[in-house]
Every structure is written in structure tokens, then in C-alpha cells.
Amino acid sequence: METNRRDFLKGIGAAATGGALGFPAVVRAQTRKGIPAEPVKIGLLAIRAGVAAPVGAAGQRGVEWWAERVNKAGGILGRKAELVLEEESSPKDTVERFRKLALQTKVDVIVGGISTAVGLALGPVAEELAMLWLSWDATTQKGVEETMPKPKFAFRSVDNEVEAIGGAILTAKYFKGVKTIAGINNDYSYGRDCWDAFQAVLKRYTPDVKPVLDLWPKLGVTDFTSHIAAIQQAKPDLLMTSFWSGDTTILLKQAAAVGLFKSMKGCFTTGGGVHDSLKKSFTPEGLVLGYNSMYFNYAGASALQKQFVREYKAKHGEYPPYECDHGYFTVESYRAGVEKAYKAAGEWPSKEQVAKALEGIQVESLSGKRSWREDHVQMCNFFQGITTHKSEFDFVTIDPVEVLPTTKIMKPSTSTKLYEWINATFPLKS
Amino acid sequence: MRRAGLALVVALILAMPFVAGDYYVTLMLPFFAYSVILLGLNLLFGYTGLLSFGHALFIGVGAYAAAFLTSKFGVMHLEAILLAAAGAAVLIAAPIGGLCVRYVKIYFAMLTLAFGMLFHSFLLKFYFVTGGDEGMRVLQPFLLGFDLSQIPKVRFLTRPFYYYSVVVLAVATFVMWRIVSSPFGLCLRAIRDNPDKAQSLGVSVKRYRWYAFVISAAYAAVGGALLGPTTGQVDPNLAYWTHSGNIVFMMLLGGFANFFGPLVGALVFIFLQDTVMSIVPYWRLVFGAILALIVIAAPGGLMGLLDRRAVSWGEKSRQGGAPP
Structure with missing residues (x-):
């Protein structure tokens, strides 16, 4: 269900008031020395239309859940968190929204951003406006090269190709003997970079692996029958894809109709983004499936994640995808950064002071400990595994679950050259 | 009366950086750029009777010209960029126009749409050249030879670049006014109203349509080049067919029968979108409803409504009736 901005703010305010009335034990907002009385304004940029709208909604829900909890507990240093929502769309329009916020x-911080094209536009604007921007999923990478090595106010997502690197590691681990591979990826930089990185890492494990086909459907395509026919013709040992939206579901349905995965393995590096639409009836067991930074059914999940999954299911009727975790992490790290900077400054910190405090900070996010690297790139764990039907859900889950930290599957700095690092790092020793 | 109104509008535009907030001043920048684009588009539609559904192609040409020149070739002078954008558009529009103006109505619209989508695909697919979906950076240009990079970007946009854009729009408006008021402009109107009669009077219909097409492309490219520095980034969406649809919407909203109608449409579109987007997620639905309402109830657009009110007020005045 969509909400407008007024309802959205009202909801947050009501939750905060209700929380304070209903839970007398929680700390009420306290005015501290050097802290303004008015709420902290947090700008949100979320995609609200098109193929990525569910991803934007998930990030927004993660932030809303955080705001309810923080406001119940008294806010940030006693200031209520007030969310102001704007839409992420094209780079041009999103830059205008960013400027408006x-x-x-006059928000204190802006969180959000999913598309890389938007991230590339927002990064420099954040620096020009001296505005803190904590990205959910958008990088400032041009291809695999970083365009902003030393930003002051822009904090970016993990590198685009990380999931493909994880997928290649698991392919080498679980699918011994794969000699020929085919790729079907969306026709844009993310798809192309994922395919290149996947091949580069897999070749470090299996030097004689050979790509036999690469297909580039446009993002949003809903008919893959010709692509599937081409894949059948090429007869690869494995099909790799970095699809992350509804096209994952459609591809699997149409592949099931011709029994595609009876004759080959599959690696879906990012398909877990639409995990509860991957029904058992058409999604086979034995595929590599990636869930990005949060796997809703992880046995080792924290109490926080379990509570979130429970409440999310009760409220929205579905299980949360990973974007919720990105949303939650950005605002929780902002809260921690403000509190850290306040200890040093003795008053409400400036944006520069918060930015400095965020560098290297680690917080408890939904998926566990997450941090900002010194060069303003997210660090977290990625969850990938092998699909199974052995669960109470009507969609596939993964077992075993492999936890891949970005310390292992992401290049160590923005200045590192990706393919030099891949050649020097892989195959991993353990 | 009209001159007084125009002078008031110009005074408001000139005063805006001193009386309005920075955000609203930056919102005027796309208005200036779209105004230049729409002056050209309306030469083609309002005056010549040809509806282009692929004009975003030329906006893309201008925007990418600014990106290439600033970030690849180190050409930072905006005057050179605008000239290069117009020149590139003329070179591309000449053969495309030559083919398209052989057709009219839906066939012309579909051909322009097809060429627009071809260019969009080129921007998306040849990402080693164009940056693909990620687009390209547009660096802050020099204005009149001055490197103003030491000024904060917002200050640059809301002062020197703002007034620079006003001057570009003023020049573009003056030139277009002279074009539509000239014998050439009259010929275009004759072609729009009755091409056979115009032909029989010795007007080379295809050649004049081609001139209008090329001029409107140059205008679109100049506007596209002005859009780049504000965002700092160009991407293939600028050349996508929905962008072509947006500028047609602006033209209809303001009214294509009035010289200034499309400019009013651009202003209302930009500020309405800004407001509605912040309030409801279904802003596209709202805009769709507005478009339907205009086509059904006010085909002359907002300026058509004003003109109608002015005419009826004039008639009442002549009859001794009280003004509304």
C-alpha cells in the first residue's frame, strides 16, 4: 500500500506518541545541553515507480521501522526523527529532489539512492551542497572504477560487482566440473560488470572455463523464450545471471516450462531480492541464490533481525528483502555518528563532524554488524547459498547458507584496480 | 497592456535570485532550458503543423555535446558549447529531417519517434563511448571566458549561470520572434493551414518544412546543453521517448497557438511537478488527468484560456458591461 508524505509523517509521529504513552518504561525525549528542540529531519530518496519500486518500498520500510523504534526510545539525543520522503527517478529529477531536501x-541528512546512474549524479551534488548523503544501494562507480576516491559528505554502497564475485566463489565450490558457462544479464553497466567479474573470478578457480554465450535483455523485459532457446542451443554447463527484480521470477518460470535446469546448473547472484516470488513449483533446488546483505531466514540471525522479520511479515504480509537492511543501516549509522560526534563536540554536531565520525563506524544493523569503511564505502556480509525446497514456505530458501564478508569479496579500497586485485586474491586459500 | 505584462514578467525573472529561496531559483534553470527547446518545437508544431515525438533526440545531442566537450575535450567555454551543440544538431537533423518531412501527421510523428529511439539505443549500448546507462559528467563551464569554479556551485547556479541562461533565452526568443514574424514564418503558417495552396503559390513545402525541422533541432540542442551544467550529469533518459512526451505535454499545457504559450507550459509543468511529486506518489496519474482535461476542455492550453477571457472581457467592455 502506498502512503503519501503527510500520512507518512503522521504515522511516524503517531507511532512515537503512542510508543511513549504505551511504554512508560522507555526514555522520553530529553532536552540536552547544546541540542536543538526541533526534530531531526531525515530526507529519504526512494524509487516509487517502475520495476524497482518494490526495492524502494523495502528500503523505506526499513527506515520507518527504525524511526518508530528510535522515537519510542526518545529520538537522537532527545530529538525526534522526522522523515521527509521524495522520489528517486531519473538522475536529473533526483538531483532536483536532493536539492529540494x-x-x-533543510534536512540534516539524506539517505537512499539505488541506481548507479543516480548515485553518480548525487555524489558530486552532495559534496557541492555539503550535505550528508548515505546511499542504500547506489555507488559512485563508473563501470568498476571509482569516480570519487575521497568524498567528504557522500557515503556509498558496496561495489557493484561484489555479488558476482561471491557467486563465482560458490560456483567453484559447489559445481565442480563446470567447463562452459553462459550469462544472461540486464543490458546496463551493472549487468555487464557482474558478468565480467564473475568470469574473471571463476577463471581463477577453473582456468579452462569457457564462456559460450552472453545475452543482454533490457531491464524490465518480460519474455525470455528466445533467450532460453538460445541457451538450450549453446548447452552450457552453467547459466549465470545478476537479475535482481521481477525478471528473475519470469526467467525461472519460463525456464521451468522447458526444464532448462535439468540439463545445467544455475547461479542467480542477486535473485534473492524477490525471494518470496520464487515459488517451489518452478524454482528448482540446487541453484546458487544470493540474498545480498540480509537473508530473512538465517538461523544465526540476531534478535533484532528476528523481531524485524516477524513484525514486517505481520504488517506487510511478506518476508523482508535485503533493501530494508540498507535502509535501516544508513539511519542507524547516522544516529550512532551523531552521538559519537556529540561526545567530542559537546553540542549538536555539524555535518562535517558527523561525516568524520561515520568514517570507520560500526553499528548493529538488521543483518548483524555493518560499518562504513574509512573511504565511505559500506562493509557488510553477503548471504548466498544453494536453493532447497525443505522449508515451511511455498518459495525456495537456501541451505547451506554461506556468509561472505566484504573484507573477502570486495576490493580493499576505492583506488584498487578490480581485475589486478582479483588476479592477486583468488583463488581464496580458505 | 501586453508589453506591460511582459515587462513585469521580465522584472520578476530578473529579481528572482534576490527574493526567492535558492531551491526555487535552481528550479528556474530547467525552465529556461525547456523554454528554448519549446520555442523550437513550437516552430515545428504550432507554426508548421508537424508534431515531433522524437525531439528528445536533439535535447540528448545538446546535453551529450556539453558532456563530451567539458569532460573529454576540455572545452569549457559555454558559448563554444552552445554553438557546437547547435552545429551538431544541424548536422544530425539535416538528413533525418530530409527523410521525415516527406511525411506528415502520424507518419511524421512515428518516424521522429523511431529516430529518437535509435539515438537513445546508441547512447545506451555504446557505453564505452557514451557511458551507457551511467551517463557522463558535465563539468562546470566557463561563462564569457570566466572560470567561476571558485564560487560555490549553488551560488554559481543561482547567480551567474541563472543570468546567463536568461540572456540565452532572451536571444533565442528574439530570434524566434523574428523568424515567425518574417515572410518565412508566414510561409510556414500557410503550409500548416493548407499545404496544397501554399505549393500552388510557389512555396516549396518540403524545403520549408525541412528548414523548420533543422531550426527546431538546433533550439532543442541549445536547451539540452543548458540542462547539463545544472544536473552535472547527462544520461540516456534525456533522449528517451517519455522525455519527448514531456515536452509535447508542456507545449499543450501552455498552448501552442500562442507564441509564449509553451513557455508558460514549461513553467507550470516544472513547478507543478515539483509540488505534486512531494505530496503524492501517484503524480504521474495526476499529470495524465491534467493532460486529458486540457485536450478535452481547453485545447488552446492555459494561454488559450487567458486569451478567451481577454476576448470576452474586451467584448463586455465594449458593450459597457462591468469587467469580471
Whole structure:
């Protein structure tokens, strides 16, 4: 269900008030020395239309859940968190929304951003406006090269190709003997970079692996019958894809109709983004499936994640995808950064002071400990595994679950050259 | 009366950086760029009777010209960029126009749409050249030879670049006014109203349509080049067919029968979108409803409504009736 901005703010305010009334034990908002009385304004940029709208909604829900909890507990240093929502769309329009939040609404921080094209536009604007921007999923990478090695106010997502690297590691681990591979990836930089990185890492484990086909459907395509026919013709040992939206579901349905995965393995590096649409009836067991930074059914999940999954299911009728975790992490790290900077400054910190405090900070996110690297790149764990039907759900889950930290599957700095690092790092020793 | 109104609008535009917030001043920048684009588009539609559904192609040409020149070739002078954008558009529009103006109505619209989508695919697919979906950076240009990079970007946009854009729009408006008021402009109107009669009077219909097409492309490219520095980034969406649809919407909203109608449409579109987007997620639905309402109830657009009110007020005045 969509909400408008007024309902959205009302909801957060009501939750905060209700929380304070209903839970007398929680700490009420306290005015501290050097802390302004008015709420902290947090700008949100979320995609609200098109193929990525569910991803934007998930990030927004993660932030809303955080705001309810934080406001119940008294806010950030006693200031209530007030969310101001704007839409992420094209780079041009999103830059205008960003400027509106910064110049007109005068928010304290802006979180959000999923598309890389948007990230590339927002990064420099954040620096120009001296506005803190904590990205959910958007990088400032041009291909696999970083365009902003030393930003002051922009904090970016993990590198685009990380999931493909994880997928290649698991392919080498679980699918011994794969000699020929085919790729079907969306026709844009993310798809192309994932395919290149996947091949590069897999070749470090299996030097004689050979790509026999690469297909580039446009993002949003809903008919893959010709692509599937081409894949059948090429007869690869494994099909790799970095699809992350509804096209994953459609591809699997149409592949099931011709029994594609009876004759080959599959590696879906990012398909877990639409995990509860991957029904057992058409999604086979034995595929590699990636869930990005949060796997909703992880046995080793924290109490926080378990509570979130439970409440999310009760409220929205589905199990949460990973974008919720990105949303939650960005605002929780902002809260921690403000509190850390306040200890040093003795007053509400400036944006520069918060930015400095965020560098290297680690917080408890939904998926566990997550942090910002010194060069403003997210660090977290990635969850991938082998699909199974052995669960109470009507969609596939993964077992075993492999936890892949970004310390292992992401290049160590923005200045590192990706393919030099891959050649020097893989195959991993353990 | 009209001159007084125009002078008031110009005074408001000139005063805006001193009286309005920075955000609203930056929101005027796409208005100036779209105004230039729409002056050209309306030469083609309002004056010549040809509806282009692929004009975003030329906006893309201008925007990418700014990106290539600033970030690849180190050409930072905006005057050179605008000229290069217009020149590139003329070179591309000449053969495309030559083919398209052989057709009219839906066939012309579909051909322009097809060429627009071809260019969009080129921007998306040849990402080693164009950056693909990630687009390209547009660096802050020099204005009149001055490197203003030491000024904070917002200040640059809301002062020197703002007034620079006003001057570009003023020049573009003056030139277009002279074009549509000239014998050439009259010929275009004759072609729009009755091409056979115009032909029989010795007007080379295809050649004049081609001139209009090329001029409107140059205008679109100049506007596209002005869009780049504000965002700092260009991407293939600028050349996508929905962008072509947006500028047609602006033209209809303001009214294509009035010289300034499309400019009013651009202003209302930009500020309405800004407001509605912040309030409801279904802003596209709202815009769709507005478009339907305009086509059904006010085909002359907002300026058509004003003109109608002005005419009826004038008639009442002449009859001794009280003004509304």
C-alpha cells in the first residue's frame, strides 16, 4: 500500500506518541545541553515507480521501522526523527529532489539512492551542497572504477560487482566440473560488470572455463523464450545471471516450462531480492541464490533481525528483502555518528563532524554488524547459498547458507584496480 | 497592456535570485532550458503543423555535446558549447529531417519517434563511448571566458549561470520572434493551414518544412546543453521517448497557438511537478488527468484560456458591461 508524505509523517509521529504513552518504561525525549528542540529531519530518496519500486518500498520500510523504534526510545539525543520522503527517478529529477531536501526542506541528512546512474549524479551534488548523503544501494562507480576516491559528505554502497564475485566463489565450490558457462544479464553497466567479474573470478578457480554465450535483455523485459532457446542451443554447463527484480521470477518460470535446469546448473547472484516470488513449483533446488546483505531466514540471525522479520511479515504480509537492511543501516549509522560526534563536540554536531565520525563506524544493523569503511564505502556480509525446497514456505530458501564478508569479496579500497586485485586474491586459500 | 505584462514578467525573472529561496531559483534553470527547446518545437508544431515525438533526440545531442566537450575535450567555454551543440544538431537533423518531412501527421510523428529511439539505443549500448546507462559528467563551464569554479556551485547556479541562461533565452526568443514574424514564418503558417495552396503559390513545402525541422533541432540542442551544467550529469533518459512526451505535454499545457504559450507550459509543468511529486506518489496519474482535461476542455492550453477571457472581457467592455 502506498502512503503519501503527510500520512507518512503522521504515522511516524503517531507511532512515537503512542510508543511513549504505551511504554512508560522507555526514555522520553530529553532536552540536552547544546541540542536543538526541533526534530531531526531525515530526507529519504526512494524509487516509487517502475520495476524497482518494490526495492524502494523495502528500503523505506526499513527506515520507518527504525524511526518508530528510535522515537519510542526518545529520538537522537532527545530529538525526534522526522522523515521527509521524495522520489528517486531519473538522475536529473533526483538531483532536483536532493536539492529540494537540502536547500528548501533543510534536512540534516539524506539517505537512499539505488541506481548507479543516480548515485553518480548525487555524489558530486552532495559534496557541492555539503550535505550528508548515505546511499542504500547506489555507488559512485563508473563501470568498476571509482569516480570519487575521497568524498567528504557522500557515503556509498558496496561495489557493484561484489555479488558476482561471491557467486563465482560458490560456483567453484559447489559445481565442480563446470567447463562452459553462459550469462544472461540486464543490458546496463551493472549487468555487464557482474558478468565480467564473475568470469574473471571463476577463471581463477577453473582456468579452462569457457564462456559460450552472453545475452543482454533490457531491464524490465518480460519474455525470455528466445533467450532460453538460445541457451538450450549453446548447452552450457552453467547459466549465470545478476537479475535482481521481477525478471528473475519470469526467467525461472519460463525456464521451468522447458526444464532448462535439468540439463545445467544455475547461479542467480542477486535473485534473492524477490525471494518470496520464487515459488517451489518452478524454482528448482540446487541453484546458487544470493540474498545480498540480509537473508530473512538465517538461523544465526540476531534478535533484532528476528523481531524485524516477524513484525514486517505481520504488517506487510511478506518476508523482508535485503533493501530494508540498507535502509535501516544508513539511519542507524547516522544516529550512532551523531552521538559519537556529540561526545567530542559537546553540542549538536555539524555535518562535517558527523561525516568524520561515520568514517570507520560500526553499528548493529538488521543483518548483524555493518560499518562504513574509512573511504565511505559500506562493509557488510553477503548471504548466498544453494536453493532447497525443505522449508515451511511455498518459495525456495537456501541451505547451506554461506556468509561472505566484504573484507573477502570486495576490493580493499576505492583506488584498487578490480581485475589486478582479483588476479592477486583468488583463488581464496580458505 | 501586453508589453506591460511582459515587462513585469521580465522584472520578476530578473529579481528572482534576490527574493526567492535558492531551491526555487535552481528550479528556474530547467525552465529556461525547456523554454528554448519549446520555442523550437513550437516552430515545428504550432507554426508548421508537424508534431515531433522524437525531439528528445536533439535535447540528448545538446546535453551529450556539453558532456563530451567539458569532460573529454576540455572545452569549457559555454558559448563554444552552445554553438557546437547547435552545429551538431544541424548536422544530425539535416538528413533525418530530409527523410521525415516527406511525411506528415502520424507518419511524421512515428518516424521522429523511431529516430529518437535509435539515438537513445546508441547512447545506451555504446557505453564505452557514451557511458551507457551511467551517463557522463558535465563539468562546470566557463561563462564569457570566466572560470567561476571558485564560487560555490549553488551560488554559481543561482547567480551567474541563472543570468546567463536568461540572456540565452532572451536571444533565442528574439530570434524566434523574428523568424515567425518574417515572410518565412508566414510561409510556414500557410503550409500548416493548407499545404496544397501554399505549393500552388510557389512555396516549396518540403524545403520549408525541412528548414523548420533543422531550426527546431538546433533550439532543442541549445536547451539540452543548458540542462547539463545544472544536473552535472547527462544520461540516456534525456533522449528517451517519455522525455519527448514531456515536452509535447508542456507545449499543450501552455498552448501552442500562442507564441509564449509553451513557455508558460514549461513553467507550470516544472513547478507543478515539483509540488505534486512531494505530496503524492501517484503524480504521474495526476499529470495524465491534467493532460486529458486540457485536450478535452481547453485545447488552446492555459494561454488559450487567458486569451478567451481577454476576448470576452474586451467584448463586455465594449458593450459597457462591468469587467469580471
